Amino acid sequence: EAQVTQNPRYLITVTGKKLTVTCSQNMNHEYMSWYRQDPGLGLRQIYYSMNVEVTDKGDVPEGYKVSRKEKRNFPLILESPSPNQTSLYFCASSEMTGKETQYFGPGTRLLVL
Amino acid sequence: AQTVTQSQPEMSVQEAETVTLSCTYDTSESDYYLFWYKQPPSRQMILVIRQEAYKQQNATENRFSVNFQKAAKSFSLKISDSQLGDAAMYFCAYRTRQGGSEKLVFGKGTKLTVNP
Numbered sequence: 056e057a058q059v060t061q062n063p064r065y066l067i068t069v070t071g072k073k074l075t076v077t078c079s080q081n082m083n084h085e086y087m088s089w090y091r092q093d094p095g096l097g098l099r100q101i102y103y104s105m106n107v108e109v110t111d112k113g114d115v116p117e118g119y120k121v122s123r124k125e126k127r128n129f130p131l132i133l134e135s136p137s138p139n140q141t142s143l144y145f146c147a148s149s150e151m152t153g154k155e156t157q158y159f160g161p162g163t164r165l166l167v168l
Numbered sequence: 169a170q171t172v173t174q175s176q177p178e179m180s181v182q183e184a185e186t187v188t189l190s191c192t193y194d195t196s197e198s199d200y201y202l203f204w205y206k207q208p209p210s211r212q213m214i215l216v217i218r219q220e221a222y223k224q225q226n227a228t229e230n231r232f233s234v235n236f237q238k239a240a241k242s243f244s245l246k247i248s249d250s251q252l253g254d255a256a257m258y259f260c261a262y263r264t265r266q267g268g269s270e271k272l273v274f275g276k277g278t279k280l281t282v283n284p
Contacts, residue, residue, distance in 0.1 A: 088272065090272075090274075095276060096276060097174075097259060097274040097275055097276040097277050098213075098259065098261075098274040099274070100271055100272060100273070103271065113271060114271070114273075143211065145213060147213075147272075156203065156215045156218060157215075157272065159212070159213035161211070161212060162211045162212070
């Protein structure tokens with residue numbers, strides 16, 4: 056079954072404690088991306104990757120890091136989380152051509168105290 | 169920079185009726201892609217329909233259709249014969265086709281309520 060998986064699905068942490076949200080896809084997609092969703096703001100792109108070792112900033116990259124060492128994985132790293140990073144996070148993947156739909160993971164709800 | 173605007177934060181419709189959700193966008197590009205995504209209470213993002221800007225024909229998927237007006241930069245979603253399961257947040261999204269940047273820009277969403 057084609058899917059994008061994220062772990063963990065729910066996470067409560069404290070300010071400053073480094074965390075990683077993993078994302079993995081089994082469709083051999085070149086393109087992967089992270090979004091955050093906040094009430095009234097819709098989804099905003101954090102980072103995206105067009106292939107292994109190729110990453111670029113989206114609209115709200117501050118406070119986040121990513122890496123793409125393998126094609127199937129695209130982890131999101133919060134080196135020093137802050138309360139304003141409390142949000143719902145989605146990972147997505149697609150073929151490189153722009154017309155292709157993005158497949159979304161189930162979301163990770165993060166609360167930073 | 170591309171922007172996507174959904175001017176209706178909330179909409180409601182009676183079951184079996186038709187509703188139209190509005191979306192406008194701003195871009196200087198001539199070739200791009202537009203999408204409507206549905207997000208039910210489960211929070212899963214589900215593709216409803218997509219439109220390629222170079223195609224003049226409006227996309228249709230069963231009860232869902234779009235009215236794509238390229239010159240006006242408008243991309244509205246029409247839901248016919250609304251069903252209770254259509255209740256969700258709906259997001260309009262824009263994706264550039266040009267290389268170098270593969271951003272997907274979303275609107276802020278429209279919450280659709282379907283009344284029995």
